[in-house]
Amino acid sequence: MSAAAFAGDPRFGAVIALLGQYFDGLHHSDTQRLRAVFHPRAIYATASDGVLLHRTMEEYFPVVDQRPSPASRNEERADRILAIEFAGPVTGFARVACAIGPKRFTDLLTLVFLDGRWQIIAKIFHSEPVDAPSVG
Secondary structure, X not given: OOHHHHHHOHHHHHHHHHHXXXXXHHHOOOHHHHHHHEEEEEXXXXXXXXXXXXXXXXXXXXXXXXXXXXXXXXXXXXXXEEEEXXXXXXXXXXXXXXXXXXXXEEEEEEEEEEXXXXXXXXXXXXXXXXXXXXXX
């Protein structure tokens, strides 16, 4: 998509704002912020360790609540939006990267536009040690 199309499509601005809230929620371990960006029935999954880890949001949020936030540990933020794509007016995708503690994450976020706003309906991610060679 051309830069002109990007600038003229309000979906990009809305998704970029959503991703900003997502990154802030992760950095501050703030489940209030994360609840605002995830659809309540969203899924969280990875197979980074060779075994499927699948959680609902009600299983995921307590994990976030229990971990010390990267902000409280004065961790430098490494948030990056790598790609945003749309499959239609109410379906999108974002590939993002961040780091939390000793791990670097690549998140594949599937988005839906419901109730007048973009929401994350699925978070599928890969994690690896921060000192591992980058694959993506």
